[in-house]
Amino acid sequence: MRLGILGTGKIVQEFLPMVKTIPSIELAGLLSTPRSVERAHDLQQQYQIATVYTDYATLLADAAIDTVYVALPNSLHYQYAKQALLAGKKVICEKPFTLVAEQLAELKDLALSRDLVLIEAITNQYLENYQAIRRDLPDLGKLKIIECNYSQYSSRYDQFKAGTVLPAFDPKLGGGALMDLNIYNIHFVVGLLGAPTHVQYLANVERNIDTSGILVLTYPDVKVVCIGAKDCTSPVRSTIQGTDGSIVLNGPTNTVESFTKVAHDGTATDYAGNQAAHRMHAEFVAFERIVAEHDMATVKQQLAHSETVMAVVDQAVASAGLKLG
Template sequence: MKLAIIGSGNIVHDFLTITKDLKETQLTAIIGTNRSIDTLKQLQSEYHIGQVFTDFDEALKKSDFDTVYVAVPNFLHYQFAKKALENGKNVISEKPFTVKYEEFEDLKKIALEKHLILLEAITTQYLQNFLDLKKKLPELGDLKIIESNYSQYSSRYDAFKAGKILPAFDPKKGGGALMDLNIYNIHFIVGLLGRPKKVTYLPNVERNIDTSGILTLDYGTVKAVAIGAKDSVIPFRSSVIQGNHGSIVVNGPTNEMKSFDIYDNDKELVEKIDHNVYPHRMYQEFVEFERIIRTNDLQAVQQHLQHSEDVMWVVKKALESADLKLD
């Protein structure tokens, strides 16, 4: 995979640390803004990235990457992904895929028409612990309740309180607790159960943005609750799944799933599972992205897109239920 990275912020710094172990991925280009040119050049030098651009059109003309990794603020995912697809490039987009459901639908249509690969970078779906947890679910009997909490006090919340609104708290830029953190819980729950029958979001709203909130997903015989907070914190982050024969406790944040424990109805530990293949959460997803692209595995793309579509549908219904507007 010849990769062009768009963005040079937190997640790009994090991602680049694993690229030494992504043997099949060539870092062909990095694209950012003029204001971040020093950072772009420093990353180029440190990680041996082919070329630096501050203009995406120029990069499309002058570089020969086949895949774009869109790692810019949420509200920009759609426009960069769309331009990349229109220019014949595969796209890996950071979460949330897009701000609006209709934008996602548009990207999907273009990708399918052009036989290009379009994927969402969402670690939860690719971690070995998640894949194994899915296989273990039948051991719990009939599922009843799922609870997933991702609360992380944001340093940007202090800036927000002081009147400086960064993209993560900007309703016009697809910010908020639902989009930023609760999205991981949604991926987790939808990854297990698919599209729910009913979605309700109860947000804490400050200056038109949800700084935290509780989302309920009704599956009929199973009820799920997803909690996401950027304005408060708990000492642990995890998910719990309850069935009539036992329960599973996931250890660590939903996007890392460091391990999980299976308990019986006597609250005895039955099994502890820790099968993630690499310490960094992003490794396994990028290995799989590279495989999908190299083998042109359109069936896998179809499955991942169906999952992302279900997640985008939940987000749309959640925002509607709370009368929140993110544009």
């Protein structure tokens, strides 16, 4: 994979040291805004990135780049992914894939019509511990209740209250607790249970953005609560409860660091099977393989998963009376 990276923000700065541990991924380019070009050149030197671009069309015209990683603010995902697909590039797009399901459907049709890889970078779906949870679900008997809580007080919330609206709390940029934190909970649950029959989002809304909220997902036999908060905090964990036992996920749903399976008799078994310390490692190992093998079957499978997630997001946003973008 010869990768062109879009952006120089926090996620890219976290991504770069991790991706250097995957030798088969070549860092072919980095796109920066003119105001961040000095930072881009610093990153280029530190991580041996071939070329820095400040013009997206120039990056897309570079034959040395075969795959684009969209790591920009949420509101730009659709636009930049679409341009990359039109230029014949494969696309890895950060979560949330788009702001609305209709945008993802358009990207999917475009990618598949051109036989191009299009896939969402969503960490939990590729982690070994998450795969172990999926494998062990039948041991819990008939599932009844799932609760996911990813609450993390944001320093940007203090600025937001003081009147400074940064992207994390900007509805025009697709900010808010649903799209930042609760999106991981949605992926976690949808990856286990598929599409819910009913969605309701009970959001705490300040100045037209959800600073926290409770998402209720209804399934025929399972009731799910997903909590995401940027204006308050709590011990972060998730539980899956069934008639024959439970699973307790220690930590947030984006890292799935470890979990404990508890049987009816109280016997507890701990699992910590992730092969790499960095949460993004497993997904990019998978993406490199998918691109190298042109594994469109997996692409279609993961796109179907992402479409279900975006359908939940659409219903949640409408339920809370929010408007993003």
